[in-house]
Amino acid sequence: MTSILELPEREALSLTDIDASFVKTVLTPYRESCRYLKKAYFQQQEDLGIQGMLMNGEFSIPESCYIDDTGHFNAVEYNICYNQIAYVHLGYCIKNGLIPELGDYDPDLFFEKQLSNFLIANLNSGFQSLINAKRFYGTFGIHTVKKRPAVCF
Amino acid sequence: MTSILELPEREALSLTDIDASFVKTVLTPYRESCRYLKKAYFQQQEDLGIQGMLMNGEFSIPESCYIDDTGHFNAVEYNICYNQIAYVHLGYCIKNGLIPELGDYDPDLFFEKQLSNFLIANLNSGFQSLINAKRFYGTFGIHTVKKRPAVCF
Numbered sequence: 001m002t003s004i005l006e007l008p009e010r011e012a013l014s015l016t017d018i019d020a021s022f023v024k025t026v027l028t029p030y031r032e033s034c035r036y037l038k039k040a041y042f043q044q045q046e047d048l049g050i051q052g053m054l055m056n057g058e059f060s061i062p063e064s065c066y067i068d069d070t071g072h073f074n075a076v077e078y079n080i081c082y083n084q085i086a087y088v089h090l091g092y093c094i095k096n097g098l099i100p101e102l103g104d105y106d107p108d109l110f111f112e113k114q115l116s117n118f119l120i121a122n123l124n125s126g127f128q129s130l131i132n133a134k135r136f137y138g139t140f141g142i143h144t145v146k147k148r149p150a151v152c153f
Numbered sequence: 154m155t156s157i158l159e160l161p162e163r164e165a166l167s168l169t170d171i172d173a174s175f176v177k178t179v180l181t182p183y184r185e186s187c188r189y190l191k192k193a194y195f196q197q198q199e200d201l202g203i204q205g206m207l208m209n210g211e212f213s214i215p216e217s218c219y220i221d222d223t224g225h226f227n228a229v230e231y232n233i234c235y236n237q238i239a240y241v242h243l244g245y246c247i248k249n250g251l252i253p254e255l256g257d258y259d260p261d262l263f264f265e266k267q268l269s270n271f272l273i274a275n276l277n278s279g280f281q282s283l284i285n286a287k288r289f290y291g292t293f294g295i296h297t298v299k300k301r302p303a304v305c306f
Contacts, residue, residue, distance in 0.1 A: 135165040
């Protein structure tokens with residue numbers, strides 16, 4: 001008998017760089033000065049399903065697009081960054097058929113409906129300390145998907 | 154005996170238009186195209202203390218400052234509008250000495266520290282239905298103030 005816990009073998013983690021051109025296309029609706037997501041890569045651990053898929057991003061806000069320098073990363077910028085990495089994640093997952101509940105979308109339909117059909121119902125953001133807006137990192141993932149007749153949460 | 158409940162007499166509600174020039178000064182740090190708060194008026198019911206003070210605002214977003222038209226009022230714009238009316242409320246209350254816990258501030262110090270010293274620790278926004286961004290109304294109020302040695306919540 002041993003006291004060492006044997007963890008089940010996990011499938012290897014795969015990391016994929018997202019093409020800069022794909023990121024650029026997803027961020028097309030944003031004003032040039034508001035494209036804060038600079039680089040993204042996709043992380044997948046297949047045996048964990050949707051929770052095993054994460055989009056990691058490198059962000060930079062040299063100058064805010066809407067206000068003078070506040071001296072810190074702020075809640076509005078957080079929201080813009082959140083949206084940008086969420087769009088890249090959803091766009092990438094749709095392109096690669098990774099979320100069956102979004103099977104009605106193909107890349108063309110995603111880009112057509114990107115702004116009108118993807119809505120935030122609730123947003124909660126909290127800040128423990130000041131973040132340097134010049135360079136920071138963020139990760140986006142989906143915990144659960146619920147499909148309703150007209151809407152997918 | 155009567156079954157009609159007699160409510161205690163309440164002090165009259167006062168309504169004050171906020172000078173357009175004051176709103177303009179408070180919104181100075183915002184890019185011209187991001188000044189969504191168009192008009193504000195202050196509502197006060199003195200016997201209710203801080204909870205009796207509300208800032209009402211008329212907003213308009215003819216064109217988003219950061220993204221192409223999404224067809225709906227969105228969470229980022231909500232956050233910007235929230236900040237603008239909060240700044241007007243705080244600025245007005247400081248100017249008129251209405252919040253004793255902010256007694257260290259006078260209008261000059263408020264405008265000097267407006268961006269650096271006023272921070273969002275938590276933000277929660279929820280949306281039940283689509284809102285027309287071209288014209289809408291909002292109200293800002295403070296429920297409770299807690300003063301700590303270095304911070305006022």
